[in-house]
Amino acid sequence: MSDRKNDSNYVPSRFLSLSHDEDGSLILYCARTGAVGVVADGDVDAARSALLPGTVTEGPLGGILADLEQGGFLVSEGVDESALAHEDYIQRYTDKSLELIVMPTEQCNFRCVYCYEAFLRGEMAQDIRDGVKRYVESQSGLEQLTLSWFGGEPLLAGDVVAEITEYCQSYAERTGAAFLCAATTNGYELTPEYAERILPLGLTNFQISLDGVEHDHDERRVGANGEKTFARIVENLRYLHESDHDFEVAIRHNFDPGNLPRVSEFYEMLKSEFGGDDRFVTELQPIGRWGGQNDADLSVCEGRPMLRSLIEAKKLALDAGFRDAHGIDMLRPSGATCYAANPRSFVIGSDGKVYKCTVELDYHDRNIVGQLHGDGTMDLDWRKMALWTETNGMDAGKKCVTCYFSPTCHGAICPKEWMDEDEAECPKSKHTIGDTLKLIRAESLFVKPAGVP
């Protein structure tokens, strides 16, 4: 368009990251397009010199340089890449997608040592369930509907989950919208009977925490009456593994200095149970002091050592044959933004209260952004909504304005942190970009995720 000064000259993208792999090849990442590319040894010198900051390459391009242009690593001189990234990001204000994160109950059958929830409210009443369905029904032109079950422990309200999931799946079928349904569950109630009931209704994605080998897990993820939980969860997972169903289970490992020494034993255990089943993927999260009762007693991993441990543990998971649940997705345009920053994402409490952040819940009035009614209408306070959808990161002088990773993150990795701290911590994938790219490359060699060039 008119803001192109000269179409025949090319310069390196300002959203570029480079990493050298052990075999001499160059791994490239362009945060604006989300492209990850590998330049083989023979082409590395040509690619590197064209990608050196300040280099201008005359077109027309051929060979490796043409490939670089295709991935967005080289751009026409004069193209305003920041404007393109911004234009892309504000599309979240259009109403083509909707994400509902629903708490069918706030009760839980676990008392994990790091939990911050208060278990205040019970099962969602029928009028709010009807409200959720009617709210979905009132949408027009929806291209993507995402329904995420959250709690408390959502499967304690298994009937509510089944009723609304079934409704949303049929809505999506009727209207042609793509449908994705996921649950963050402790896995205890994902029994064979319930799995047989819920999978055909469209709930096929699960995030289930196993905090290490059996005794590590049982020390951290404790039943509400003090009981052990590991054996039953693994038994439920075994049933899924042996079934023919189409699903994805992300096994989340919450780590701390206590269970970290046995992380390799943990992945060996996972490998022996579920290895080679690509329906099982893994994710890792350092345990934090999230505002629960035991915060003062928790020992946590922090800073650089935590990032190192994270990468090491990811390597072990990969060696055991498990894909990272988020790996390449976190590098896609807007891939590292929190759902709270999405104006079309709402957390629906079991009493119909509408929140943005699943950590802040009703611990601050600013997060109670509205109320869903039984007739399917939603009252929203746009003043509060604005706090979550527009962070301070992109304000003049703030760190995100000049950040090479910003099309992935837009300063919206955690809107809450921008409110509580001077600035939000950058995503771990940015801090560890070199290793992250190597892991993504390694992963693409045994299974190629969609979109990897």
Add this chain to the structure above:
Amino acid sequence: MNNALPCEKLLIGVSGSIHCSQIGGYLAQIRREFAVSIRVIMTRTACDMVNPKTVELHTDSPVIADIWGTPQSKSPHITATRWADLFVVLPASANILGKAAHGIADDVLSTAILASRGPIAFAPAMNPSMWESAAVQRNLQTLKEDGHYIIPPQEITSVTTGDYDSGLGPTPESLMPHLWHVLMKHTKDVYWEEATRTLPMTPAERARQNLPLLAIADKQQASA
């Protein structure tokens, strides 16, 4: 369905780009999706290009086309700009961009722009040769530096002297996400300090400080 539109009070300045012949369509969409109440200021050229009576079909009050305003809105450059939650110039002619960039206040729209306290969103529309001129590009840069927001124009087909020609301007699809963004960012900026004055506290943290729970009524409901 959401019960409330995001913008309570929207002020739209219409200037003399021929793109203003589309203003009825924009106003209908904005009323449906975005703003509860709309007031419109039009330049003299804009009034020659589109009849204000047609515009008034979509607004709750008469079009403001004169610095003396209307009986309902006297000295509109002050009253209308103080009233508005968001001010957008749609379409923005090269002329109004130049005046805004240089603080010229010689008619009601340019004076309102100068008198406005908040950031203004400009949606330029013009022939590519005007857009690419050094003067327009300079003025755009100045406006951005002054804290205003430019909605990047798309390639559109516009009618000029009776011939069809290629032009640059907003489209309904491209306009709306920008309006949302500018409004929400401004709203956030205004509310930020109040909303972040106190830190959130989980029930466990409140208990540690012997503070009452926020949601006592809800707790009773859960145990019922």
